[in-house]
Amino acid sequence: MSDEKKNKKTLLGFIFPVVLLIALFVLPANLQKESYYKTAWYVSLEEIKPFALPEQTLNNAALIPFVTANRIGYITQNGTLVMNLERMNGSIIDKNKWSQWNSVGDEKLIKNIDGITSKIPAHEIPFFQRNRIFSVSTDVLRLTEYSKDGKVLWNYQLPCHVSAFSVNDSLVACGLVNGDIVILDNKGNEISYTKIGGSRIEVILGLAISSSGNYIAAITGIDQQRIIILERGQKNYRIVKHKYLTSNFRNQVNIYITADENYVLYKDMSGIGVYGIKRNENIVLPIPVDTFNIYEGHEGLGICLVADFMHERIVYIMNMPQTIVGKIILPARNTFFTLQDNALLFDDGSGIAALFFEKDMQ
Amino acid sequence: MKRYGILFVLIGLVAVLWAVIWPLSYEYASNGFGLFIRGTINRGIEFNSQNTQITAPSDGEVVFECSEPTLLSGFPIPEGSMLVCKNQGDILTIYTGLITAPTVLKTPQFKENDLLGMTQNVPDARAYAYVFDLKNSMYLHPHHVFPIIKETNAPQIRAALLFNETGEVQLSQIKNIKQGNWYLKCKAIDIVNPAYTDGVKRVTFLLNGMEKYTIMLDTIAVKNGKLVFQANNSWSSDVIDSNGFIVLGPAYITKGKSIITLVLEDFYGNTKGYSWSITVE
Numbered sequence: 001m002s003d004e005k006k007n008k009k010t011l012l013g014f015i016f017p018v019v020l021l022i023a024l025f026v027l028p029a030n031l032q033k034e035s036y037y038k039t040a041w042y043v044s045l046e047e048i049k050p051f052a053l054p055e056q057t058l059n060n061a062a063l064i065p066f067v068t069a070n071r072i073g074y075i076t077q078n079g080t081l082v083m084n085l086e087r088m089n090g091s092i093i094d095k096n097k098w099s100q101w102n103s104v105g106d107e108k109l110i111k112n113i114d115g116i117t118s119k120i121p122a123h124e125i126p127f128f129q130r131n132r133i134f135s136v137s138t139d140v141l142r143l144t145e146y147s148k149d150g151k152v153l154w155n156y157q158l159p160c161h162v163s164a165f166s167v168n169d170s171l172v173a174c175g176l177v178n179g180d181i182v183i184l185d186n187k188g189n190e191i192s193y194t195k196i197g198g199s200r201i202e203v204i205l206g207l208a209i210s211s212s213g214n215y216i217a218a219i220t221g222i223d224q225q226r227i228i229i230l231e232r233g234q235k236n237y238r239i240v241k242h243k244y245l246t247s248n249f250r251n252q253v254n255i256y257i258t259a260d261e262n263y264v265l266y267k268d269m270s271g272i273g274v275y276g277i278k279r280n281e282n283i284v285l286p287i288p289v290d291t292f293n294i295y296e297g298h299e300g301l302g303i304c305l306v307a308d309f310m311h312e313r314i315v316y317i318m319n320m321p322q323t324i325v326g327k328i329i330l331p332a333r334n335t336f337f338t339l340q341d342n343a344l345l346f347d348d349g350s351g352i353a354a355l356f357f358e359k360d361m362q
Numbered sequence: 363m364k365r366y367g368i369l370f371v372l373i374g375l376v377a378v379l380w381a382v383i384w385p386l387s388y389e390y391a392s393n394g395f396g397l398f399i400r401g402t403i404n405r406g407i408e409f410n411s412q413n414t415q416i417t418a419p420s421d422g423e424v425v426f427e428c429s430e431p432t433l434l435s436g437f438p439i440p441e442g443s444m445l446v447c448k449n450q451g452d453i454l455t456i457y458t459g460l461i462t463a464p465t466v467l468k469t470p471q472f473k474e475n476d477l478l479g480m481t482q483n484v485p486d487a488r489a490y491a492y493v494f495d496l497k498n499s500m501y502l503h504p505h506h507v508f509p510i511i512k513e514t515n516a517p518q519i520r521a522a523l524l525f526n527e528t529g530e531v532q533l534s535q536i537k538n539i540k541q542g543n544w545y546l547k548c549k550a551i552d553i554v555n556p557a558y559t560d561g562v563k564r565v566t567f568l569l570n571g572m573e574k575y576t577i578m579l580d581t582i583a584v585k586n587g588k589l590v591f592q593a594n595n596s597w598s599s600d601v602i603d604s605n606g607f608i609v610l611g612p613a614y615i616t617k618g619k620s621i622i623t624l625v626l627e628d629f630y631g632n633t634k635g636y637s638w639s640i641t642v643e
Contacts, residue, residue, distance in 0.1 A: 156587035
């Protein structure tokens, strides 16, 4: 082989991986055609007198629960108000049930949309998570789960005050102010108790449990603060990945595991961190946030990240791990936001609007 | 036994080394440690006071602050706010129901007597203070670390019953019981001042002058989701029942005349004994 040919081969051997690297990491991703949205409807809540849920059996799949600054109720995806009540001091609602009370000292009535009601005793504070009914004692040191018909399924005395909490369909994860993480099964049995450690001061500031329960992500400690990933082992959860952070938050921090369990999104000093669970991503998106929420709708839409920052609420539509497809600024008086399939619903303080995302509009 | 000795020494050391002040005057205290209030065992001290300063009992720094009615996940925050501080001696002081001072949010480190916050400016404002021992993972009666209150009121019994699997009897009413194993259950309080009712530190059950069972109620720990207390020098989870009764025993009571005695001790060195004479058939 001549020297010229050899040089050409060497040059190609060098150029090819460089081009591949540029194509993969530098050039923009080959995005799907842009998503568009159109306003579908707007319903005023203030102009309509409050009314309760009708007696007849309802198809709960169609109901979207909402809580605004003044109202609580259900609306359908086509904008029909099904329940519109004035908010009381305590108001909780999910797609199947709701409850309102004036004082913690009152007995609370949980009303299911199928007509079944149950009671939570006075001096307990109920809350709903993932279609489950929980309550805590007034000092929030005893956690109880109730069945739909009001039976106590289990109760658990918490070892210390809770600073972070996460639930999936079968597990409960409690992050404590002393830096420990307790995992309970759906009978209230302690299946894991982990002392995290690794920082000058131990505390759990954010906690997320994945939908399968295989992973738990947490923001822990002060000096230095860390993000940790725990994986479910045969007997316990153990730390499989961690990263020291530059932040030193001393309040609750958002953390979220995506439905596919590939990524953790968390609040970082300079934006929103994206940390790979099974992947190696370690990115900070330049999205300023005080707090954020994630909504995952239908597959083609990607992720809706609702960021609150300096009294402004912005919805970022994202393709993971780092492509921001677009953003929508929500009205100043917005309280309620949800994503239902391709419909984005939100309020402006006096009514609810819906935007429908549509793909490939010409 | 040795372990518990070490534990007492450690708690004692915390108390001695931790030169502290009350975060707000005990004159505002209403319900004390170990009392059964609103369906739960109080692990701190409840204060009732409107728009009153809460100051740091000793040097420390803020670990966690939340001024929302719930955590991000919807988990409720008592009285709408929580402030957790780490103090010297591996102690956490936890406050709920206060409006946190902006200074503490800006500079998390603080000195003794620095302002941590205010109680809410409403007539029925309630705030709680808890003392958590990080080394032993347990809540301590705040009197272990806060300056002692000088009072001479003896603790009191509100109700005392004997019970076993066959049923229960009020000690003040019954004269005859059947021979066998019996438990004693009681409600005991200590009235520190007309506004402040505290729990009791120690309850002892004696049968004919012989000590049968002693419960210490100055610490509360949790094991496997159950409250545990020191009973007869070991941790026991069956010390307080779901109605807030302190449960002691069992003790085997044999035929003949017996004297049942209950001795209560408060946190300020006052003790009081109650005795009942019964005939066992």
